Amino acid sequence: MSVPVINGVELSEAGNGPLLLLGPSLGTSAAALWEGSAALLAEDHHVVGWDLPGHGTSPAPDDGFTMAELGRGVLAFAERTLRDRGEASGTFVYAGVSVGGAVGLQLLLDAPERVAAAALLCTGARIGTPDGWHERAAMVRAFGTATMVEGSAKRWFAPGFLEREPEVARALLASLEAADTTGYAAVCKALATFDVRDRLGTIRVPVLTVAGVADEATPPSDLQTIADGVPDGRAVVLDDVAHLAPAEAPAEVADLLRAHLEQGAVITESQRTAAGAVVRRQVLGDEHLDGAGAAPTSFTRDFDDLVTQYAWGSVWSRPGLDRRTRSVVALTALVAQRDHDELATHVRAALRNGMSTDELAEVILQTAVHCGTAAAAAAFRVAQETLRADGVEL
Template identity: 90%
Template structure:
């Protein structure tokens, strides 16, 4: 398993408002699915579509991947775009269809500090069944993606759409036939293992869930589950639409996105707190946050929220430095302050963030020059006691 390389296509000129990242459905390219809606959003957003591995502009995967790894590839693509815009520390707004919506959910769980608002379209917190996805992956590996065209035409479009819009339908079905077999199968396997229904309550970013009334793979009830499960969600059901809403109802989807994604202009305190809670747990670990006496009391709760929002949501969640670098800064500062309780906590955090024991020693040696040998000696003592208590050989 590995993080796949994700590429995409500019669907509007750069610089027109905030970055809007658009995610595709399995077997489609971002261009074929989103082009008409994107044209209607271009005046207000810098619109970029990303492609699944082996689809459209993205290379075929060298290995399989999980949904979290796929979302990691999408996040890396988004961060590259933000750097190019001169917004390395910035956020983006997101909309995705089907598996693109599943990736959106994963991004909201894993990187809530980067996504300011999201629209999840014709998707679910769990889509289909594991057996169904594994069977489809085996079918495509054996006979190619052309075997999926007939069934997809029935699943993707509401009755009468292909007769009304034959060119749009042909373009989408052609993108399916052109999809790399390994890429299609790898996405199927990721979907087979995807189920975040029990994690929806952790999502604090505003979510619009858009359903197609005629959608069989992800019916309106799936979108209602998402909207009801997140902290700030609502559902809209589009009549006469099946599984590919941006292609079937481009104007309606664009209008919904334009109104909803305005919420991404401001990051709320609850979003900062939610992002901080995720980063805090990733850096400090479950043992530290769930241990005896770790849970905030009525007396300390407001202070705990302040620390989570400010220290972890506003500072540690920023993308300007990686977490390894932030650990180096934190350790040096704590040595200077002789804050030994926090130093012990951040010695453990530094190891989680990729520092070695040898590099910890180098940090304290460097600190001895600027903070004094007494401060460094105390830091070596605290670190050594902490490491030995955790079973680290020195």
């Protein structure tokens, strides 16, 4: 078993809004499946599709893989794309169909900090049965993916779609026939052991599920199970749709995704750095940031950007604690570390964040219990010297 190499295709111009990563169904390419919806989403997002091993742009695998390993391969592709955008530690929004939706669940479980919001279409927390997937893998290895075309044409599309949209259907069925036998069979084997129903409750990212009323492979009940199992889930069922919703109803899918993904709006690295700079100045003050020697140099600029983005833009900007409470945490940690320069800075910040001098003394007194009396004594000395230098009466 090994992590497969995943490649993809640009479905919109780069840099056009936050990154939206689109995942395919087994036997399809991302371009053939998502072309219609991607064109409608391109105005608001940088839309990039990824392809399964042995499908579309991705090479055939050298070995088998689990769904977790497939998820790691997709995450590596997403991270390469983010680096190309200049957002190495950034996040993305995600939408995937069938096995692409299952990969979305895997990403939400294994890398929740990278996914801002997710839409899972025509999929399940478990899809099919192990025996069914092993049988399909054996058939494809023996006779090729062309043997799957007739059955897939019946499963993939709602009644009447082949007649209404023959070119779309032909492109999808051609991508199935062109898929590598080894890659197709490897995905089947990965799906045979995939079952995350008991882990749905740990997902904290907003999730939209979209089902097709005519989908026999992953019926609406499978999507409802996901929406009910995650803490923040919503289920939608589309009429006249079977298993490939983005191809069958591109406008409806694009509208649903646009509305949902706005809830998990991606913060780019530049936006996070800018927001962090504002919070940093509000907490530490103009004097600290504009004083002599405070401006970053060419030697320290990258580190200064890292601190601004990570500490101030990602952590201090979170809504979970007020700034006064965050000051209590920071002071305690700095007392424990005996980092007296930073302690003096955060003594001033604590007062700026609404802490009184009596409360400051109480915090340092509390640290004596857990950090030691010597550390607390040194902290009292630093705090007192800092406050007196600033003209604070004690």
